[in-house]
Amino acid sequence: MIETLEKLLLLQERDQRLQTFLREIEGVPAEKAAFERELQAAQQTLATAKERASQIEIERKRLEVEAEGKRSQIAKYRTQQFETRKNEEYAALKNEIERAEKDIIGIEDRVLELMEEAENLKPAIADAEQKFSAEKTRVTALLKSTDDKVGILQGRSEALNVERTALASEVQTLDENLFELYENLFRTKDGRAVVALEGEHCSGCHTTVTRSTVLEVEARKSIVSCEQCGRILYALEE
Numbered sequence: 255m256i257e258t259l260e261k262l263l264l265l266q267e268r269d270q271r272l273q274t275f276l277r278e279i280e281g282v283p284a285e286k287a288a289f290e291r292e293l294q295a296a297q298q299t300l301a302t303a304k305e306r307a308s309q310i311e312i313e314r315k316r317l318e319v320e321a322e323g324k325r326s327q328i329a330k331y332r333t334q335q336f337e338t339r340k341n342e343e344y345a346a347l348k349n350e351i352e353r354a355e356k357d358i359i360g361i362e363d364r365v366l367e368l369m370e371e372a373e374n375l376k377p378a379i380a381d382a383e384q385k386f387s388a389e390k391t392r393v394t395a396l397l398k399s400t401d402d403k404v405g406i407l408q409g410r411s412e413a414l415n416v417e418r419t420a421l422a423s424e425v426q427t428l429d430e431n432l433f434e435l436y437e438n439l440f441r442t443k444d445g446r447a448v449v450a451l452e453g454e455h456c457s458g459c460h461t462t463v464t465r466s467t468v469l470e471v472e473a474r475k476s477i478v479s480c481e482q483c484g485r486i487l488y489a490l491e492e
């Protein structure tokens with residue numbers, strides 16, 4: 255194989271690995287954001303349960319104050335009943351007392367319901383706390399390993415970059431135009447600038463090339479491009 259083609263293949267191999275690493279690095283912020291969303295969801299579940307528990311507590315206290323108000327109202331009505339001599343007024347006060355007593359029963363029922371809800375909420379809060387804490391450990395570890403991965407990928411990319419720069423300058427020295435063609439193809443043909451000729455087919459675009467192209471590639475004496483896609487072709491080893 256001619257020297258420039260050999261070097262181009264080496265260069266392309268480095269460029270392809272470099273591209274893979276760079277794409278992985280680029281994907282990292284989205285990956286991390288997804289982990290953080292998972293953690294936020296667990297935190298939200300816990301916060302919602304705790305918020306409900308505190309609402310219940312506030313409502314329970316409010317209802318107890320309300321019941322206490324009704325009870326002192328009843329005591330006042332009873333004093334008035336004791337003092338009045340009018341039958342009508344006595345009956346009206348009796349009605350008021352009955353109504354307030356009924357209200358108190360309603361309030362107490364509601365308080366019991368709330369207390370039951372609060373009891374049921376306790377295991378849910380404990381469960382959400384446990385899940386959040388486990389999720390925190392898991393996500394922290396994932397974020398750490400993602401950062402570690404980036405470090406490794408960056409290290410490898412730097413080493414590859416040194417290699418690719420050296421190879422690129424070798425190709426450039428041998429054939430400046432070929433180097434530019436390669437760079438352009440690598441960019442526009444999805445990282446596949448130099449491809450094998452498989453039988454009579456270009457393995458880049460899968461079309462059949464002409465007989466003379468096949469012969470030229472197999473002669474291994476010059477740089478030959480696919481007539482269809484323009485990629486540089488090389489002959490597979492016999």
Ligand SMILES: [Zn+2]
Nearest residue numbers: 456459480483
């Ligand atoms: Zn082609």
